[in-house]
Amino acid sequence: MTKIGFFIFVAAVPGLLWFVALFDWYMTLRRKAPLGHHLQVFLLAHPWLAAVLAVVYAAMLAHFFLHIDHG
Amino acid sequence: MRAHAETSRKVELVVLGGLLLILGAMLFYGFFRVIVGDVTHCGEKRFATVWPTGVELAAVSVVGFVVGRLVGYLRKSRYGGPLVLNRAAVGSDAVVGWALMGFLIFATVLLGYETFAVVHPGGDPPPITSYVRCAAADNPWVSELAAFILGVLLGNWIWYPSSKRPWRPWKS
Numbered sequence A: 001m002t003k004i005g006f007f008i009f010v011a012a013v014p015g016l017l018w019f020v021a022l023f024d025w026y027m028t029l030r031r032k033a034p035l036g037h038h039l040q041v042f043l044l045a046h047p048w049l050a051a052v053l054a055v056v057y058a059a060m061l062a063h064f065f066l067h068i069d070h071g
Numbered sequence B: 001m002r003a004h005a006e007t008s009r010k011v012e013l014v015v016l017g018g019l020l021l022i023l024g025a026m027l028f029y030g031f032f033r034v035i036v037g038d039v040t041h042c043g044e045k046r047f048a049t050v051w052p053t054g055v056e057l058a059a060v061s062v063v064g065f066v067v068g069r070l071v072g073y074l075r076k077s078r079y080g081g082p083l084v085l086n087r088a089a090v091g092s093d094a095v096v097g098w099a100l101m102g103f104l105i106f107a108t109v110l111l112g113y114e115t116f117a118v119v120h121p122g123g124d125p126p127p128i129t130s131y132v133r134c135a136a137a138d139n140p141w142v143s144e145l146a147a148f149i150l151g152v153l154l155g156n157w158i159w160y161p162s163s164k165r166p167w168r169p170w171k172s
Helices: A005-030 A034-043 A045-062 B006-037 B040-046 B050-080 B086-093 B094-119 B130-137 B140-158
Strands: none
Touching: A005 A034, A005 B006, A005 B130, A005 B140, A034 A045, A034 B050, A034 B094, A034 B140, A045 B050, A045 B094, A045 B130, A045 B140, B006 B050, B006 B140, B050 B130, B050 B140, B094 B130, B130 B140
């Protein structure tokens, strides 16, 4: 592992989430439909996509977290 | 909107603002640890090889996902009930569709990299898992907080409370 790789990891996970959450908060502040609302409308209209995302999320949880066992 | 929609909006702002502050603090902490820490000795740290850490991280993520749904009730209250679904509303949201597609392409590339890295032994290139393990080894509490917030945001976005059924989303 390298510092550059770890830098990208930190920027990609909390960094990307931070910007998306900031946009969501800003839209809520301006009394406009936040990103989450648009996403929810889209995903409720396409529930199979939400199901796929949930499955991918669960698979990633198992892969990344449950993999931490014996080094 | 219902009469208490404004209160719901304020609570939602506080919750989202709190998540923003915590995420921002974790971002700075992460960069700080990258600069001052030694990432080459992650595997030697105690927490990296103790099994409860991974299970705790997974459990905290699932709890966060459920909490995200509860936060979604604030949004539901703000909009006066279940979201109104119609094809026109969805059709006008093409930007969200494109953004989702971009995200899925990004995720696919990451999964491709992860698969490639796992198949090749010796840790060259290092799989993303090793970075997750290193972060968990460095500070399990911060990692669990990050996993919780990730779960809250995802639960809030993709597990929205709705009276709709997945097999008949257009019926009211």
